Amino acid sequence: MNFTDELVQWYLANKRDLPWRNTTDAYTIWLSEIILQQTRVEQGLPYFNRFVEKYPTVSDFAAAHEDEVLKLWQGLGYYSRGRNMLKTAQLVQQMYNGVFPESYDDLIKLKGIGEYTAAAISSFSSNEARAVVDGNVYRVLARYFGIYEAINSSTGKKTFQSLATNLLNKQNAALHNQAMMEFGAMLCKPKNPGCGICPVNVGCAAFLNNATTALPVKLKTVKVRERFFNYFLVTDGNTVLMNKRGDKDIWANMYDLPMVETPEMLPAHELAKLPEVTAMFGNELNITEDTSVIKHILTHQRLFVRMVKTTNTPLILKENWAFIPVDSLHELALPKVIFILIKNIFNL
DNA sequence: AAGCCGGGGAC
DNA sequence: GTCCCAGGCTT
Structure with a gap:
């Protein structure tokens, strides 16, 4: 079995049961993806449940007031996500008649949706062949392929996006993407990765060179x-x-x-x-x-x-x-x- | 390309 | 303390 097939097999045996994985509704997936930007699953999960309950459809969301959305978002941080969600919900209500878009090219135009989120929503909702590259994917690819290019440089981003696209199983994009991210989140973790039980360790450049702590490479520290x-x-x-x-x-x-x-x-x-x-x-x-x-x-x-x-x-x-x-x-x-x-x- | 935008958990 | 989390927008 090749690298990505191994990860899919690992995923099917080890995946968490998360609510947004039980739907192909683009609106619900959008809710989850925005909430999970720069946010751990455990932190975002209760917020996801509250948003789904309060705004079951994008039309419900579009009718909300910004103060109300921010109140529901309180404590989650990066509040521009909530403000952008309201604008996007209103635009979807007007321009798409309340039907949330599923194609990457439509999604990427919406406020708060970048390359990662457009790839995630399009692949999870309609299995469009778009490879997600999030923090997990950067780490998995940098380690397995031994890539020392910085993941936050502009050339590095292109390198990793290109590699991820080449690796993508185009027939099963949704499953492939879920597997890549879950593997990074659960086993190929930033610290103390589970290399001993890793199904692809024999082909992993970082494992073979004892370089898991050095990869991925990231530039600069933020000025505080x-x-x-x-x-x-x-x-x-x-x-x-x-x-x-x-x-x-x-x-x-x-x-x-x-x-x-x-x-x-x-x-x-x-x-x-x-x-x-x-x-x-x-x-x-x-x-x-x-x-x-x-x-x-x-x-x-x-x-x-x-x-x-x-x-x-x-x-x-x-x-x-x-x-x-x-x-x-x-x-x-x-x-x-x-x-x-x-x-x-x-x-x- | 660089700066800015929260809060929390693991170590 | 440091790092990083299913990133994206502005300048």
């Missing part, structure tokens, strides 16, 4: 920026002043609190006198509580976040500010760290 967020809790117990974020920075269109960003974390008494703060509240801030600083890690940023409670109220409400009834707080999509800051105060 440090930021200091000072949030203000303005509440009378019945309502709380919330801010809807813009669409440029992190957590686009989600909700947090009024805040100032500082170049470093200041003691409360210095924060209270900051010109930016006194301008906002009319005079020196009266701080009644100050949380300990929470360190919150994102891919490109290390956030240091604190929240101060104040008896002051702002002079004027900025455009994106509103006093929200505490009873309605649970409807707002909150970034993880905001949820942590206020969950105990308002019983969220």
Whole structure:
């Protein structure tokens, strides 16, 4: 048996039972694929189930409001996925009359669908002969064929996509793709791969050369920026002043609190006198509580976040500010760290 | 081509 | 701490 046939045999004997594998409905598969971008199966699974229940068809999804989608997406990260899904659902409703496209060429044009996702949806829904290349496939191919080209260079991407396409079983694209990814996720793992029980170890360049830890090769480490967020809790117990974020920075269109960003974390008494703060509240801030600083890690940023409670109220409400009834707080999509800051105060 | 976009789990 | 996850969009 050749390499890919071995992996298919391994897959049939070892595959997990995952809900999106029991359908060929392009809409349902699309839901799963977007949710699973840069996301582990175990983390995405409960979100998939909630989305399928709330939006059984793409028409149901298209009728949703963005706040509602982001709320359902809360905690999953990379929120542009949720925002793009709504746009795509609305476009499919209008342009395709609610019938989700199945062809790669149609799918690749949609917001939030790139090469990987178009290949995944087209092959899983209609068995179109398109090879998926995700993180798992990069790793499996780099190791088995001993490819030291960086998987995140533009030439490397072409090399791996070309190799994956050549290897594709064009009669059984769906099964082939599932097998490649599941093998990478379950056995040919980033750390401690199961080489001892691997069905293709005798042909694996990395195994034979003791190079599994060196492959795949990936370029550069991301630069991490440090930021200091000072949030203000303005509440009378019945309502709380919330801010809807813009669409440029992190957590686009989600909700947090009024805040100032500082170049470093200041003691409360210095924060209270900051010109930016006194301008906002009319005079020196009266701080009644100050949380300990929470360190919150994102891919490109290390956030240091604190929240101060104040008896002051702002002079004027900025455009994106509103006093929200505490009873309605649970409807707002909150970034993880905001949820942590206020969950105990308002019983969220 | 490089930078940006979350949160969590394994080690 | 570091790495990476069924990646894609913007500049």
